[in-house]
Amino acid sequence: xxxxxxxxxxxxxxxxxxxxxxxxxxxxxxxxxxxxxxxxxxxxxxxxxxxxxxxxxxxxxxxxxxxxxxxxxxxxxxxxxxxxxxxxxxxxxxxxxxxxxxxxxxxxxxxx
Amino acid sequence: xxxxxxxxxxxxxxxxxxxxxxxxxxxxxxxxxxxxxxxxxxxxxxxxxxxxxxxxxxxxxxxxxxxxxxxxxxxxxxxxxxxxxxxxxxxxxxxxxxxxxxxxxxxxxxxxx
Numbered sequence: 001x002x003x004x005x006x007x008x009x010x011x012x013x014x015x016x017x018x019x020x021x022x023x024x025x026x027x028x029x030x031x032x033x034x035x036x037x038x039x040x041x042x043x044x045x046x047x048x049x050x051x052x053x054x055x056x057x058x059x060x061x062x063x064x065x066x067x068x069x070x071x072x073x074x075x076x077x078x079x080x081x082x083x084x085x086x087x088x089x090x091x092x093x094x095x096x097x098x099x100x101x102x103x104x105x106x107x108x109x110x111x112x
Numbered sequence: 113x114x115x116x117x118x119x120x121x122x123x124x125x126x127x128x129x130x131x132x133x134x135x136x137x138x139x140x141x142x143x144x145x146x147x148x149x150x151x152x153x154x155x156x157x158x159x160x161x162x163x164x165x166x167x168x169x170x171x172x173x174x175x176x177x178x179x180x181x182x183x184x185x186x187x188x189x190x191x192x193x194x195x196x197x198x199x200x201x202x203x204x205x206x207x208x209x210x211x212x213x214x215x216x217x218x219x220x221x222x223x224x225x
Contacts, residue, residue: 004155033212040121042201042217043156058212090155094213100146101213103155 003027006091006104013111019078021107023091031094032074033101034058034066036087043090049074081111115139116204118216126224131189133219135202138183142214144207147176147187150199150218159200160187163207192223 004025013019025032033048045058047066055066063085065077078085088108092101117136125131135145143164148156162169162176162185169176173192178185189196202216 040217043215045212048212092155100158100161101148101156103148103157105153105155 004091004093004102004104006089006107008107009105010108011110013078013081013109015082015111017081019081019085019109019111021076021078021089021091021109023074023076023104024072025074025091025093025102026072027093027095027102028071029093029095029102030071031096031099032068033092033094034064034074034076035090035092036060037090037106038087046076046089083111085109086111115142115214116202116216118200118202118219120219121217122220122222124222124224125192127192127194129192131192131196131221131223133187133189133200133202133221134184135186135216136182136184137204137214139204139206139214140183141206142204144205145176145178145185146203146205146213147174148201148203148215150201152198156199156201189221192221194223194225197221197223 007022030051034046035043049068067075091104094101119134146161147159149159150156160171173190175188199218199220201218205213
């Protein structure tokens with residue numbers, strides 16, 4: 001069954017530390033996305049990728065980096081985590097830039 | 113700039129009632145409108161979608177009504193059930209135009225038994 005799997009499910013990080021959130025998809029979709037979800041803001045796009053080796057800035061990229069080493073894997077990297085990055089992060093994949101998305105179950109990140 | 117707006121932010125209905133969730137958009141280029149359903153602790157999942165060439169799309173108890181002239185659409189959930197309690201996101205994109213999907217901020221629906 002095609003799926004998007006995120007790890008870890010929950011993460012506690014210290015301010016200033018490095019955090020890597022991982023995402024793996026078995027849909028063979030070209031496009032992958034990282035969103036954060038906060039109350040009152042819905043889903044906000046951080047970074048996205050059109051394929052292996054590509055990363056693009058979304059609407060709120062500051063403080064985040066992304067890496068797409070393969071078709072299946074897309075990582076979100078917080079080099080210097082801050083409390084304002086406490087949120088729930090979702091990875092998604094889609095066949096095209098404007099097609100339906102398949103979302104992972106999310107990673108709940110707490111930065112203390 | 114919020115390109116896709118949803119209202120209300122939260123909605124409570126009784127079991128058996130019809131829940132109506134509203135959505136509006138600004139970009140005339142948008143022509144594809146998926147709705148996603150999200151349960152607590154899970155990621156959003158596609159529920160139903162509509163292309164702008166249609167003014168109505170039904171899937172069981174879920175119906176989208178679309179008004180292209182007014183740039184508005186709504187999701188009607190008939191005979192609401194407690195299991196429908198979730199957050200619903202309206203989204204928009206330009207099918208074939210290369211735009212990314214733009215999400216609204218969501219409506220949290222609670223169906224009381």
